[in-house]
Amino acid sequence: MRVLGLDIGSRTVDALWLTDGDVADWAVADSGYDPGSVAAAFAGREHVDRIVATGYGRHVAKERLDAEVVTEIKAYALGAHALFPHAASVLDIGGQDTKVIALGVGGRVVNFEMNDKCAAGTGKFLEVMARALGFELQEMASSALSAPSGVAISSMCTVFAESEVTGLVHRGEDLGRVARGLHESIAKRTLSSLKRVGAAGPLVFAGGVAKNAAMVALISEGFEGEVLVPHEAQTVGAYGAALCAAIEPNGGADG
């Protein structure tokens, strides 16, 4: 049986195909301004027996592609559990969401937390800050890593933090230290969220921001327990959705 998992997020659309439960192929594309069509292009690539969609665009996929839907929470829990069966928790920092999930037996969701309506501390936040500092994303991460210490950033609101950063730049503050301060403030917020849901190690750190070496280093430093970063951190949600399509009798879809 060939199935497709789609994770239609705010920044990227991730697709992952399984053949009889094994990963056959995967792909990532920018969401652009019409993520539904990006997802449709993946779905139209070849015949599949079943599609399960997750992410912000899941309900659009349900209408356009007749896909079943699961939330990102369940998809990430399943994907992370399949990659690391001994994982006890998941952290996913995506384009505009941060999710922390405590896992139970078999990758079951025991507790979770998501950020509220603003994009503070997410991938989008880092993108905006990189622009304010004149860095490429990876460049910002590496300069944060090599800075000896961070400047304290008091604001987590993307808009306020941007003005705070601009102020620091104008004061002649070292850009690497500012970059490190930004990463530290996200790590601090994320670690307290992990504490609140009772996340134990090993922790699977997934989502686009898990590709950021500075974030991985800071989370690993602050978390009591092992931190595991999947090789393709961005496709964990799509993998989980595909597993739903392959394993569960009706995809676990909730309508």
Added chain:
Amino acid sequence: MTETAAPDYHQMWAELGLDLPTHDALLQAVGSMYGDAYLTQANRPKGTDYLDFVLSEVHGLRIKELADFRKSGGKVFGTFCLYVPEEIIRAAGGWNVGLCAGAEFAYDQVEQIMPRNTCALIKSATGFKLAKVCPYFESSDLVIGETTCDGKKKAYELLGKMHNVWVMELPQMKRPEDLAMWKAEIRNLVKKAEETTGTTITAESLRAAITEVNDKRRALRRIAATCTADPAPISGKDRLLATQVAFYDDVPRFTQMMNALADELEQRVANGQGVAPKGAKRILVTGTPMALPNWKLHDIIEKSGAVVVAEEMCTGSRYYTKLVAEDGESVDAMLDDIAEKYLDINCACFTPNQGRIDDVIQMAKDYHADGVIDISLQFCGLYEMESHNVEQAVRDAGFPVLKITTDYSMEDVGQLSTRIEAFLEML
């Protein structure tokens, strides 16, 4: 929307001083929200037709009834809060109506006189007044406020510059001396109501009012009780609407219609007929009140396939569960009964407020809830602060809890849907 010859109320609205173009826009917005949330539901009980009718005439027929009442010398009292006893207003010959809130309106004007980080309930109510779009406010001869939170206290000072406003002092604790103070305050309300209507409260009129309002609460209790069944015979959204309408509608008529609805629901339970399939996830909602037209949370929960089986909130069990004793023999005895019943409402404005936590846990058991969603309006310090204790106690009692902080805006519907769907998957 049907184009049948609906009566044209523009003349009446103009006489009340409403801003007609803005008010038209508001009605259109509420109409489309209602259509999307309510008229799309499957398996609705027939008795909800009455709620549809009331909503379609919420600024029409009902306002005309108020206008006719006032023309005949009657006085209308606008209220914001459960703690203002409607029995006393009715016993003095007045009618009371809940005032508009529940939607973002004229925030640009509101933010000229209040901080941006004021809770949505206060901002919305003020917005309706500033934009002149709430016919209930404009039909009120007297608005009765209460000191249930700091934001409201100060808001009444601002509203008092635009309208005839009178504020009741509510204690913050429930000790004997607080009850004594509250009993005195209830007597102050009697004086104010009598002064406003020109009618003296008698044992007879007070007894009749107590029975009448108790009967309204009994009808709502019957409706609520049917939702202990699986499948629940009515959606949480429709029950919420019934409670919201209870604050506006003519009391005897509403009671009669709700008893008819309860008859139907009891029959549906007997027939095993549900609004959602048997086994659908059952959610208890607790937290800040949901003023009409705030149906946001219920809409998201029920569109995700679950059913809201009960609300532990002011637009829910706190309104209809407790009754005023009916055996008081004198005006004085009845006023004491009223004081005791009203002080027994478990709002987060009291400290301590263990009664609310006990109620939530008991209701979660009684209604066989699979999970509890605790909702706070953003910037409502009282409920946001109390949320932690509620969460811990309810979790310890064995019920999963999802905590949500939101407001009346629609910008977070995507995120809320994800969180609520994930919560349902987890149950």
